[in-house]
Structures are given as structure tokens and as C-alpha cells.
Amino acid sequence: MSSNTTAAARTQSTERVIAIATCAAPVTTGVLAPFLNDSAALTAAIAYGGAGGFLVANYLNRLPARLINQMPASDILRAHESPLFISTVTTGVALAAGALGGPDGADVLMAGILNPPTIPGIISLGWWSAVALVPIKLRKVLSRKKHHTAAPAVAQPGMPAPPPTDAERILQRWAQHVSNPHNGAHRGQELVIRTLSPARWTGTITAPIGQSVNVTAETVSSVYQVPSDWITFTDGAHTGERHITVNRVAPPELDPATLQGAWKKWAARKGGLMQGTHLEDVQDDPNTGGQVARIVAGETLDRLTHPDRMDLAGAMRVTNPLLISYEPCQNPREAFIRKMEHNPLQKGAEFPGVHVLKPNENGYIQLGPGVSGFPARIQIWDPALGAQHVIVAGVTGSGKGGTLQLIALAHHVNGSAIINADPKGSSNPAIEAMAAYSGLGPDEALGALRVWYHGLQYRVAESARLGMKNFKPSADRPWVPLILDEASKLLGENAAHRKEATYIINAGATLGRSLGMPVILANQLMQLAQLGGDAAIRDNVFYGGSLILLRSDSQQKHLIDLPENFAGCNPADIPPAWSGERDMVYDPTKPLNDPERTFGLAFAASPGGHAEMMRNWILEDATPYIDHDNIVIPSDWPFWEDRHELATRSVLPADQEDEDEDGGMLFSADIGLTLAKPPSSAEDKILDALKDVADPLGLEVNYVHKSQITALTKMKTSTLENTLTKLLMSEQIHRQTKNGKEVRGYYGLGPAPQND
Template sequence: MSSNTAPTTTAPRPANTERRIAYATTLAPITAGILAPLLNHDTAIALDLAYLPAAAFTTASAMDWIPHTTYQQLPAGDILHRHRFPAFLSTLATGVALGMGTFTGSQGADALLAGILDPLTTKGIVSLGWWATVALVPTKLRRILTSRKPRTARPTTTSAAIPAKPTTPPTPQTPEQQILHAWGQHISHPDTGSHRGQTLRLRTINAYRWQGTITAPIGTTVTVTKDAVSSVYRKPAEWIDIKTGAHAGEATITVNLQPPAELDTSTLAGAWRKWAARNGGVMAGTHLEEVQPDPNTGGEVARVIADDTLDALPTPNMRDLVGALRTNHLLLSYEPSTNPRTAVIRLMKENPLRAGTPFPGPKTLLPSEGGYFRIGRAVSGRPLRAQLLDPKLGARHLFVSGVTGSGKGGVLQLIALAAHLAGAVIIYADPKGSSNPAIEKMAAYTGLGEDGAMGALLLTEALVNHRINLTGQIKQKNFNPDVMPHVVFILDEASTLLGEKATHRKRATAAVGHIAKKGRSLGVSEVLANQLLQLAEIGGDSAIRDNIIGSGGVIMLRSDSSQRHLIDLPPGMQTINPADIPATWTGDDNGTLVYTDDIHIQDPESTFGLGYFMTTDGVCAMGRTYTLEDATEHIDENNVTEPFDWPDWDNRHNLVAALLAEDNEDLDSTTSTLFTGAEATPKKPASAKDKILNTLQDLADPLGIDTNYTHKDDIGRIAGVEGQTLANTLSQLVKTNEIHRGPDAGTYGLGPAPTTE
């Protein structure tokens, strides 16, 4: 739609000027076709050269490329503007006639003019097209050509007291005409406009808004303001948006006819702009893009984008963000992405997770090609996935936190069932004692109670040490499930062994850290669960945090204290606080202040299994685990996998007893030192020789019938002797016949070598 209004002229002009121009435009092609063959050579060349600028002008005029001010400087410019398309057609047909007449002579002119009589030939088709173009010109000008000659006004005897009625221009009828008329009268008018010559071209118009392009005269810039437009169209300035266009002389304008979404606080865009992104707001310097309805929640979802003034999005305090958007924690989801400048915000009408996520069956837990298995559903509808074994990187670790009743046991049951269905070895440690019987049925070894859990942990550590030796012997760099099965060690209530007041804290911390660091390439995954995700509760060891939480996955269910300040969470989880998850869905902050017996109180619905999930697929999202009360029906107790690569597995119970005894001896020694105080005489530290002999004595056959052989690495680990000291001491003891080498490389037995007799 054109923005240019007909230019006005001040000089008087005869009334029939426009009709004369219309006749000339119509007859020009025919006249050129008749006269062109009669022109001499020089005249024809001059006429062809004169035709070129005329053709260029009419073409530019038809394309609306000529500025408004140019028409004002031309004689009858308003007529030229109104007739620009018929003039273009006439010029085109005239050029064809001139070309045929001047270059091919009378024969070509006759073929063009009379070829229509033979329409089945090529010249007939050309002639037919030419005549159609010629005929279209008077069709476009028929209103001018058929109008009657203006009558001469007769003198009338009107009373001097009654003035003649002034003539007024016709009132615009369509919305487009009304918008352009108002713009031309009050903004772009060459005499009275507030921004003279700055024309408007409409691009779109509907019931909600109209948009267009403002063009300033050549050599000037667009200066139209929101206030000027607001005054003309009677819309608030906040509803109007003017942005710079392709160059300084152009701008785009949007005028909203209704309150725009970004100003309506009942919408996500409006609430974000007014409250969250305001100056000093929790997300100042940000804006939303791709705002759209969210069918899963009945609300809206959008991308949060950092403005050009920010290098990255700020890390919002979720409590502040929830307050800014006037909602609650269960109806707001904020998901940072790997791009620090973007995130996803979801403002819900209803949380789709409230209805629960029933367990769809064991097939869901089978790993994908990348080792991922589903454990629930995110608020967006996306599946929640976890990973215990990466085909390329080896074993992965997980940390699960949540208070009693939050669903932590249900998560562990799903993880264990996924490992069981995938054929992994499960070693389960439960310091509370038989709190999850289904996992016990899947486990190859279960340690219940504090000492039993410590035994399961030490057994897993011994398995890791065995695999270190085995992979060294077979030169295996990466985990190979064909050589050794995947092992999943699950430690529930980890603070019982790793907390500040735990009896076995030092030894348990060392074992957990050793498994976390070495387990990846050995196919040993570690799953720790605890009520709090606090560094002090997991041994205070940053290596555990880095290897399990930093490079593994985290599932944070409801907590009873603020945890995000207690430990360095992986990227993507800094914004969340599981303490903000309420225990039930039915909390109502606007409930009745004074209760009577007739007021019905709704029973609360638990948020069991609801939390924040950050696993190795890089997505942190609010979600809820599948509801699986008891996994027993999905367990095949006849196919519980055991570590076939470890010969000592058959002797695991004796090995655990020995490891616990060793740990208790260390505790007794520490306790003795603590209670004897400064008056106690310090014991002389045992030599490497004594430590090795004592270790072999503990591992020897109690009846003295058979000779038990132990690998030097196990001897060094148990005795606490390493490196060159271990090698030198073993060689010295062999020379003195206090020990002897076994039949297998690197093994040793107590006493002198047995004789052939």
C-alpha cells in the first residue's frame, strides 16, 4: 500500500488538463506506430534517445521509487503521480512502436499495427500483445476520459446572510485510508504537518495493531516521535514502537490498537517486562523472545535473552524471581542452557506433574545406545534421563539428595532396577538397615547397618583395586564389559559413614574418593544418597564433590534447609533451591484467617518424587520420578549378576570381615591415643617389615595346612607400604626366608618356600 498521498499544487490549472493528458497517454503508442516509419534517420535517433529518460522516469514512478518532493517540483506532478501506472504502460507500448518503426521501417510498423489480423502467426501474437497493452491504458483512465465537461456555474441570487457551503474532501472510508489520511493531514503535510514530508507506507493492519515504514525526504532523517503519533491516533505512547530502519532516512513503526502483551501483567511477557526485567529487578537487562502458549501447563513458555549490555544472564535467586512474577515455586520453572546468554522460563497455570507419573514398565529403564535410561518426566514433558555407563567414557556417578518422604528411596529403587535390567553388579550399602528390601533382592552383596554398610564400601574398594591390577596386566585402558561386568555401588544415608560425627569417616572418605576417582575406567559407578547435599556431609572431600557431583549427575528432591549455598553445584543448578519445594501441593497462602468447624480443609497431596534433575545430558529441569511402589515383580532373582572377573568374590564374606577388623584396629589405636592423652607413652611406629609380616600372618591359613599367596599390591595396600619401600622390603624378607615367592607372578606367601618333599 502506498504511503505517498497526491501532491498538492498552488498554481491554478485549467479543469480539462487532466483529460488532455489522459488522451495523450492513450494515443501516444498508436501515434508512434504510425509516424515512426516516416521519420528521417537523424530525427528517429534523436527521438529514440529522448525516449530513454522518459521510460526510466515512468518505470521508477510505477515502482513508487520517486520521492514525494520530486512530484511537487514538476508541472502537473499530482496528475503524473495519479496516472503513473497507465503512463508506464503507454511508455512501454510507445517504445515497442518506435523500435519497430525506426529499426524495421514501414514493414515492421505494419506488422505491429495490422498483425492482429493474422493471429496464428508470430507477428500476430506480438501484435495482439501490443494492442492488449494499448487497450489497457484507456481502461485505466476511463474515469477521466468519460467524465463530463465541467459546467459553468450560473449566478445565483443567494442571500448575503447565508454563506455558501464550503467544499470538503471526501471522508476516508477504509481503516487504511483513515490511517494514511490522518498521517498526511497532521504529520507529513508539507505546510502544516508536525514532521513535514515524512511519509508513511502501511505494511500490515489487523484488529490488534498496524505496522508501517516512515520515510523522510532525501538528505534528512526520521524525526517522528511516539508522542506525535500518540496525539494523532489517540493511543498511549507505550503502545507505540518506532525503530530505526535500513538507513537514517527510514524507520519502522508499530501502533498497537489494544494493550500489547508486554504491558499486560496477566501475561508472561508483561509480568517479565514490568517486574522481573525492570531497572533494579531480579533479571534487569534481559528480555523475552519466542513467547508462546505451553500446552503442557496451560501457561506460557519463552526464551530469556541477555540484552546487549550484558555478557551473560544473571543467576537469579528463585525466591526473588517467583515473587517478581507473582506466582509460587511449583508453577515456575527456570532452565539455564549451555549458552550463558539464554535460558527457558515457564510460567504455569497448572503443574502437570501434580497428577503423578505412573511407571510405564521395565522397558523404560533399558539403556539407550548412549547408556541413558528414563526415570521420570520433566515439567516440559521431556523425559528425565540418567546415565550410569557411557559406552565411550565408562562408568558415571550419581548423587541423590532429599529428606525423608521426598522420594529418595523411590529414586534409588528405579536406579537399581535399571542397573539390574542392564545386567550390572549391584553392591548395596544401607546404614539404616533394610530400608529398601527391593534393592536387596537385586544386589549381589548387601551391607545393612553401619558396620555392614562399611563392609560393602570396603568390598567395593577391594574390587576396584583388583581391577586396577587386572587392567594393568592385560593392558586395558578403557572399560570393556566383555572382560568385566559393570558394577553399581549404592550407598544410602551417606552421612552415616562420611558425616562429621561418623565413626568410620576417615576410612570411608578415602574409600569413596578412591572409587569415585578410579571407577570410571574400571566400570564401577558410585551412587550416593543423603538427606543433605552438603560438603561436610560427604566427608568434606572436594575430590568426592568433583568426581561425583561435578562430572556425574545430581538429583535434588525436597530438602528441609537451603542447600545451594552449602556446596558448589554444577553449572545449570546454581539457581535452584530444593528447600523451596513444599511438602504438599495444596498449600494456600490466601486461605481463611479464622477457622470454624464448618470450613472444609482439603487433605494435602504429597510432592513425593518432585525435584530438580541435572544429569549428564546437560539439562537441569524440574521433574518428578516415576511412581513405583515396589520393584519386586520386575526382578529376576535367578539372574543377579556377580563380578566374574574377581576370583576373591567367592570369599567375599571373609574378606569383608578381615577388612572390617583392620578398620576396627585403626579405630582402637586412635581411640587409645585420644584417651591416654599427653601422659601416654607414644608407641614406636611399626616398620615396613613388621607391617608386611603382620599382613601375611593375618591372611595365612589358620590351620597351617595350606599356603595362601597374596599379590604384592594387596600386601602393600593392606600393610600401608608403597613404592620402592615395598619392593625392597619384600626382597629382603625373601632373602631371609621369612617369606617366599608364590607360583604366580607378584605373589608372596608366609615363611620359607616349601620343599619338594
């Protein structure tokens, strides 16, 4: 047993003996005092006077600290000053009663309690009460079990002595170098071990009475040969006590092999990529074999600055950016980070069946697994807002066609009438087989857009006529999504049909959502120039719908502003392959590492949703899941039989005017075949153009840029500007405002809405 453990046991035994003597002194004195002769009584009185005066001075804290510290059992004198004082007083009373009154006096004091109503009885009762108070105050010491010191193990002849235990070695070092009363760094400051494990040990340090614990991490580091930042202290019950934790291996926050350690050492360091942040809720992630944690902005930051994924991978010393996942939260001060041992998306997941494409009550379907283990979902319709637009972006070979196939299959199994426009040709035969109408090639794809546009106009007129506020799909009036693959072939800067295609997609992006006619666009790039140069398409489809970003061009992130929930999710950071690194020196005996493509890997979310890395279900061909006997058509459209004829006619107002001048007849979805009547004035032309894109239900204001108004009205710039000014003054139109500031060049129909 170590020396400090033996000393502690000896101190406890001494304290118990003194406590017993303190309790017994008054009664013993009362019994023996009557039998003292005059000489013995005088000696006892003198001894009592000295001892009593000392204990009274101790109780009143009148003894010098230097004198107390030099006395044996000084800590016991300080700790039990109150019961010692009471015992001194009651002992003095017993000595006086026995020595001066003889046996009769002692009897009156000690036995008077048997006759309570008398004065002697009251005095006896008070004396006994004071005597009984002493053991009550010392009950913890008296009830303490006697400490038995184990006899040291004696080695048998010819056998080596047993080695000291781990705890004994710790205490031996402490007694030798820290608490040693002669040459210890912190003399008399004893250690008691509380817990012990291979990773760490904890204990409590107690200083001598009247002193504070001042053991330092540097001292402990030197004694136990561990770094000082592996050692922590916490306050105890008083200044003479402190708790200590000594890590024997690097703690997680200091081990760069852990997520917490790598974050603290590299990412959150001063001048680091995520300076001023810290991690909370660090957990093991069985889905990735790594760890996941919540990133929280510190007090010096108002919000998190979303890092570039490649920068974050470098800061965390991760060799493959696909092993780091950063997911923003709605709270701007928080995000999730995953540091993975393996990416669970690499092996992919087979399509489990059409049940995952059945929307829940809020219109969400599952496109595949997310890196977090949660399913990756997009919203195809909203209970309050109606159909949801979708954009799919990705370069060739990224999995764009497979994503479109899943979205089309979701609409098919849920009873939608699909209009398919594929300017490249038959690039996805499965979608063609599901569609009510398909246009393959540039001209035929534009024809599909025209047919869909006529249906849009019919539902606008129908909603106005019947006062419909919310679209409710039915077997006779289904959802009619427009799927436009390779959108830049019709909407791009050099597209032959750009003007008319932009006009149609603009109308669909603005009006289609509330009429059950969503727009589903797929393209390699999502810049404004690739979307007809039309801000309304970008705002309503790109920012207002579901977004699926597959591997993209490296310049994509510099040309578009991703929605806020996609912060930190850069599709340009998705590499073409999961691996493919080769050795520096060619070894003909070693097979080459063939790259494995990241087909279907993407970031996906709907507005307000949680964007994260995901991978589409593996579905090579959706044909086996197509119900060829139930290809839905928009049976509410009265012109459906004439769809092929309508596909050949332009829907641009200017082209309709030219046709009218030639005596031609134009189709109007709400009233059949009628003569088109051009607006009679510049003001009427602008108002009619704004009415064409207005919300038929009047629930929201749709704003149009003046460049689009120019294209629709064919007016000169000067005439347009003058007419817009007149209409503003008469409050027939108003300018768009956001956050109290005017948005330059955007106009809406009617007077400006008033905020409550």
C-alpha cells in the same frame, strides 16, 4: 467514502489524462499543423514557445519550488518531467515541419520511415522512436485501471444510513486531524490502510512531493487514543513514505500478562534482576499452558548471571516458584525460561515399564518426565569413560528412596551385580531383593563396602596383569555398582566407621569408573564434611557423575558449589508441597486446602547435560519388576565364597600392619592369602599410598591431598613434608596444577605430565 480517498482517486484520473495527452501531442500536431493559416501558425508557435520553455525549465529543475508547489498537478509535473520534455521536443519538430513545409513537410516527417535508406527516412525514424518512448515511460500510468468511485449508499426512506466501516472511521479521523489541508497536524500527509484486525492496523503514510513524512507517535496517539509506545514506524521506499503500525491492544512485549511483557517490564528493567538481557524465540508451551523463551545476554553483558529461583519468581510476579523454570544452556550467554500456567509435574507420571531404564547407546536412562516435556535422563555408563557415579541428595520425604529404587532397578534389568549398603537398616526392601550382597545396619553396611573394595582391588590387579584399557561388561564380568544409602552414617563427622569407609569410597570414586564399579551415594546433605571430608570423593563423584537434587535443606546452597550445568537450580527452593495456602479468615463451611507433597520433584542431569526440573516415575514398589531367578553376582571374583568372612576384616593399611605383627594372614585379591609387607621407608610409604589410588590403566593421574596421605601412611607432619620435598626433587611425584596454577596440597604419582 472519505475525502482523502476521493482526492486520491481524482489525482489518479488527472494523471492518466495528462499522460494520454502527452503521448498524443506530437502526432496530433503533425497531422494538424499543415492546415494552419499564417495567423494560426504564429499563435501556435507563440503558445508552443511558452509551454515548451516552461516544460524544458521543469526538466532542468530551474523552476522555483514555491512556484511549483502553488501550481495544480505540481506532483505530476515533477514525476513525469522526462516524458513531458520528450513530448515537447517531438511536438515542436512536428509543428515546424507542418507549419513551414506544409503537407509535404509533414509527410516527409511522418511517412519518411517507409523509405529508411534516405536522409528523410532516417529523420522520420528518429522522430517516431522519440514519440514511441513517451508511452513506454508512461506505461504504468496508462495501464492503471480507471478508478470507479462507488456511489454513496442512499438510505431508503424511513431507514437509518449504514454506519461507517472500521477502516472508514480510521481514515476519517486521519483526514480530519492529521492530513487536513487547513488545520491538520501534518497537512497533506495521506494515509492508505494496508491491513486491519481487531489487534492492530497497518498503513503507509505519503507526504506531498518534495516533502518528508514527519507524523509523530504523539500525534497518532492523540487521534486514536492509544498509548504512544503501542505505535511504531518503519522507513518506506523514500523519505516521502513511511509505514505505520498501530496496536489497538497492548503488544506482547508491553503486556505484563505475557512472558515477554513481564520480562521487559520487571526482570530486564534498569536495576532489575536480569538487567541487560532480552528474550528471543518466544513460543507458546502446550505442556505447561504458558510460554517458553530463550534468554540472551545483551551487548553490555559477557555472560548471564544465573538468578536465584525465588528471586526470579518474585521479579516475574509469580506467586508460586514452581511455576517458573530456569534452565541454563552450555552457551554462557543463553538460558531457557518457562512461565507456566500449571506445572505438568504436579500430576506425576506412572512408571511405564522397564524399557525406559534400558540405556541408549551412550548409557542414558530415563528417570521421569521433565518440566519441558522432554524426558529427564541420567548417564549410568559412558562408552569412553566407563561406569558413571551417581549422587542422590534430598531430605527425608523428598523421594530419595524412590530415586535409589529406580537406579537400582535400572542396574538390575541391565545385568549388574549390585552391592547394597544401608546403614539405617532395611529401608528399601526392593533394593535388597535385587542385590548380590546387602549389608543392613552400620556394621553390616561397612562389611558390604569391604567386600566391594576387595573386588575393586582384584580388578585393579587383573587390569594391570592383562593390560586392559577399557572395561567391557559381560555375563562373567558384570558391572558391580555400590549403592550406599544415608552415606553420612558411615562417612559423616561422627560416624564410628568414618576412617575406613572414607578410605573405601575414595578408592572407588578414584578407580571404580574404569573398572565397571560405580559408586551410588544417597544422603540428605552433600557437604564435604558429610563425604568423609575427602575432596577426591567430592570431585570424582559430585562433580564427575550424574547428580539428582531433590528437595534439600535451606542452607544446602550456601555450603556447596553446584556444577555449572546446575546454575540456577537450587534444591532448597523446592517447597514441601505444591500448594497449601490458606485463607486469612477461617470459614467453617469451606473445606481446608490439604497440602499435596512434592515427592520425587528434583533437578537432574549428567555432566554436560541440560539440568532442569523433573519428577521421578511414580513407582511405589519395584518388586513386581524384579527377576528373582536372575540376581547377578560378580562371578569373576575368586573370593566370592569367602565374602562374609572378608566383610568382618578391616581393609585399612594400618589395621593390616597390626594384624600382620600378630602373625595374622591377610587377603590380597590378586594373589590370594599372603603376608602383608609394610613399606620399608617414608618414601616407600608415600609412593605406595599414591600407587593404591593410581589409575591402573594409566589413562589419567589421580591426585591425593596430603591430609589423606598422612592418614594412609601414619607419618608425622614434619617427616611427611620433608619426604614430599625429596620426592618432588627426584620427580617421583608432582603437584597438581589447574589452568596453569598449582593446586595447594595435592600430589600425583610420577613426573608432571607435559602438555602438547
